[in-house]
Every structure is written in C-alpha cells, then in structure tokens.
Amino acid sequence: MLRPVICVVLLVASVGAQSLPPGTPVVVRAVAPQYPDAANQARVSGTVRVEVEVGVDGTVASVKPLSTLPILRESALQAARLWRFQPGIAGRTTLTFIYRLESEGACLQKTLAHFSPPTTIEVGARMLPLRCNHCQPRPVIYEVCN
Numbered sequence: 001m002l003r004p005v006i007c008v009v010l011l012v013a014s015v016g017a018q019s020l021p022p023g024t025p026v027v028v029r030a031v032a033p034q035y036p037d038a039a040n041q042a043r044v045s046g047t048v049r050v051e052v053e054v055g056v057d058g059t060v061a062s063v064k065p066l067s068t069l070p071i072l073r074e075s076a077l078q079a080a081r082l083w084r085f086q087p088g089i090a091g092r093t094t095l096t097f098i099y100r101l102e103s104e105g106a107c108l109q110k111t112l113a114h115f116s117p118p119t120t121i122e123v124g125a126r127m128l129p130l131r132c133n134h135c136q137p138r139p140v141i142y143e144v145c146n
Helices: 037-041 070-081
Strands: 012-014 027-031 046-054 060-067 091-104 107-116 120-123 126-129 140-145
Touching: 037 070, 046 070, 060 070, 070 091
Parallel strands: none
Antiparallel strands: 012 027, 046 060, 046 091, 091 107, 091 120, 107 140, 120 126
16 A cells, blocks of 8 residues: 655745845745645645734744635744844735645645745835845645655
8 A cells, every 4th residue: 555755845035145225125034834734635725915014123023814714824824924034124014825736647636835925015104115036936845646
C-alpha cells in the first residue's frame, strides 16, 4: 500500500539592496501562509485579506482579518505577523493571501498558498506607494501523491 507524500516549500522573499528615496516604505520580508491541514482535507480554497499595522521599527504591531474563511484565518494571520517593513514609517496596509487547490498528474491534489504584494501603505491621512521589490511570491506547495 502506497502512503501519501507531503512536500512543503516555505516562501520567504527579501528585498534586494536598492537606492530608494529616504523614507520610501519598503517591504523587506514577505512570507506566504501555510495551507491548513483541515482546509486541505475539506478541499477549501479562497482568499483572505488581512490589515496590518506597521510599527515605526518595521515590525507588524497588529493584524486584523478583513475578509476570511474561518478555516483559513489563523494561517493568514500567522503569515502576516512575520512580514517586515523598512523601519522609519508607521502605517497600515492590507495583505491578500490566496489559497488554491489543483489536481495535477498522478497527484491527487496540489494546494498552493501565496500572496499578492501590497502596493500602498496608509500613513496618517496619506496613502503612500509601498515597494515590494523582488517580492516575487512563489507559492508554498503541498502535494499529496499516490
């Protein structure tokens, strides 16, 4: 009897050193979520939007789900807490995490969890562009094969 094999690849994208105007908000670390086992087994897919409050030190001070499926919520919140931003500007931005199921070849299913890079950050009453250079989200892939 063949047993399922689960393959896990974790994404951590980093921004390369680039010359940007001083004070330009930049994502310096982006982390894709893990696909929850319960969601995978229940074949649940969807999108989760999370608002993050960024501290002046560049860490995520707080997270709040904006739209979510309960089974995916904690995974998205955990990933959002791991993001880092260039220190110096405190503000708010929204992260979008995408969970998708696919069937492929001999595999019973392939689950993909990734993110859509944010483009703006709210600082006070202003919206500033948010750079996520080299944040090319590669999905976290879990395969269950025969």
